[in-house]
Amino acid sequence: MQGFLNLNKPFGWTSHDCVAKTRKLLHLKRVGHAGTLDPAATGVLPIALGKATRLLQYLPGEKAYKATIRLGVRTTTDDLQGEIITSKPCTGLSLNAVKSALQQFVGKIEQIPPIYSAIQVQGKRLYDLARKGEDVEVPARTVEVFKIEVLDWREEEFAEVDVAIACGAGTYIRAIARDLGTILQTGGTLAALTRTQSSGFDLTNSLTLTDLETHLKAGTFQPLVPDAPLQHLPFIKLPVTSAQKWCQGQRIPVTPSLTGILRVYNEEQRFLGIGKLINLDNQEQLIPEMVFEPI
Structure with a gap:
């Protein structure tokens, strides 16, 4: 079996748990996933089956989420799964102020990932260092947020705002919740998260x-x-002879109408793999990046 499973990850499960369960259900050794989701998050977790695990690196990086941000609360993990650092009601906070602050996160931004995250620093996972109580400086990263839309607003003792966020790979929604609270001087944490696209x-x-x-x-x-x-x-699409040569690892001269990484098919629309166009001796040639289905 090979291909993809579009899995809706349940609450409380790690991405690794989902891979292990899928492996057991399908009696399949080669199973992998794209885009790790925190245990407290739900939603889209792409699962690759069989040889499709070799295609994970070519998937698009864009993602979309629906999130609930609770204001007035700060936690160690930047979500409700961590210990509360501060908790102070933020009555009187206006929706207009929240909307204005949220727009500061749209575009390319510098973001410091949560200390409880899978990012590696000096060869070690941040969450492992955090659990040991080690004080580690987390480097900021450039991420891109394409759009933030307010879906709902609840002006209670601890105000909550529901948002839809479209972003690039590597963006931490927990960090947006934390930093929104910093801008508003209320504290903020992620109360719920569902990934709607990935x-x-x-x-x-x-x-x-x-x-x-x-x-x-x-x-x-x-x-x-x-x-x-x-x-x-x-x-x-490659003609029969060229397709056979390409699947055997040979370079194929092509008309220079495309660039970069390509999906490669034969004339019968059979997916053969991933190719890359390069220029050699002033001629565009298609080389195999990954042969998925040899002929």
Whole structure:
């Protein structure tokens, strides 16, 4: 079996838990995932099956979330799973002030990841260092947020704002919640998070683990085809002889109408793998990056 599973990750499960469960249900050794989700987050977790694990590196990086940010509270983990550092009611805070502050996060921004995260510093995971009580300086990273939209606002003792966020890879929504609270001088933490889009997959077409089990028992489960999440890449079709040579690792001269990384197909629309266009001796040539289906 090979292809992709668009999994709706349940609350409380790690991404590794989901991979292990999928591996067990499908009796498949080669299973991987794209875009780690925190245990407290739910939503889209792309799962690669079989040889499709080799395609994970080519998936698009764009993601989208629905998040609830609670203001007036700061925690050690920047979400409600951590210990409370400060808690102070923030009555009187206006929605206009929140909207104005949120716009400061749109575009390319410098973001310091949460200290409880999987990022490595000096070869060690930040969450491992944090659990040991080690004081580590977390370097800022440049991330990109494409859009933030306010969905709902609840002006209570601890105000909450629901937002939809579209962003690039590596963006921490927990850090946005924390930094929003800093700007508003109230403190802020992430109260809930659902990923609605990730790496070419959408929540509306996802399956829960229960759905997967049901389909397997009924014999109706079919993974998504391997090239399903690769539609952001341009493609090229090769004639029979060229396709055979390319699958054997040879360079193929092509008309210079495309650039970069490409999906490669034969004339029968069979997905062969991923190629890269390079210029050698003033001629565009297609070289194999990853041969998925040799002929």
